[in-house]
Amino acid sequence: METFNSIECFVRSAEVGSFAEAARRLSVTPAAVGKSVAKLEARMGVRLFQRSTRSLRLTEAGQLFLREVSSSFNTIQNAVANLASAGGQPAGTLKVSMGTAFGRLYVVPLLGEFLRRYPAISPDWHFDNRQVDLIGQGFDAAIGGGFELPQGVVARKLTVAHRVLVASTDYLQTHAVVKEPEDLSQHQGILIRSPQTGRVRSWQLTSRNREHSPLTLKTRMTMSDSEADCAAAAQGLGIGLVSMPIAVPFLESGVLQRVLPDWYVDDGNISIYYAEHKLLPGKTRAFVDFIIEQFAEQGLAKRFSAV
Structure with a gap:
């Protein structure tokens, strides 16, 4: 069991590149993780990590050992966890x-x-x-x-991950009619900014007939969250492009309507x-x-x- 614990400390440290982070995930002290890895190195007669005050890197031997043991270790660990489940559940x-x-x-x-x-x-x-x-x-x-x-x-x-165009009834009644994708260029857009990159993507609309057209909405404002986008659209501030799961409650309640309901964005x-x-x-x-x-x-x- 001591060897198993040492291998677990090694695998987790290699995954996260830190004794401290591995210790946090294993609910032990960093010193205990370092000691376990040192015992494993002594038993094997090779150095598995290159250590410094700022980094922890696998040696060539460590990389080889990780490739050999990680899959088998996870299988054994999962088997133990499953057997240890309460009442077999x-x-x-x-x-x-x-x-x-x-x-x-x-x-x-x-x-x-x-x-x-x-x-x-x-x-x-x-x-x-x-x-x-x-x-x-x-x-x-x-x-x-x-x-x-x-x-x-x-x-x-x-x-599927579809995005749709939505707007409030008031907005649609007081602004130019949208019949074709090209008409969107006359309207204010409430667009989604990527949480990862901070950028607004250039979207392409797809029709039910699999035709394609670029999205030409003018950017009035950007949001990083579809729910916030819907809330802004509900105030009549523009046409939003939002993920369908978030739009559903707004559409089903009648707070928002689909704009160009035959068109959508296919986002995987x-x-x-x-x-x-x-x-x-x-x-x-x-x-x-x-x-x-x-x-x-x-x-x-x-x-x-x-x-």
């Missing part, structure tokens, strides 16, 4: 990242049913519109769209992401299966489609 802390508004509107309402099924799981949910490093930051899963898919991470599609998919393991932890498997089940039962994929 999935258990443990479930660390998940999801978009702020999307999570609040569609994932948090599922929490009660999820915990009734899996009372031994303790949710640790992070709400952020930025992409996370799933493995490096120790997340069990993430829900979102537009994620890069690094090695070791898999994605299960939940729904919304998926659930998790680390690829031969033996996935029971808590992660339970969550992934539950979310996919609920999306199907509630018809969310259909509600989120703009076509």
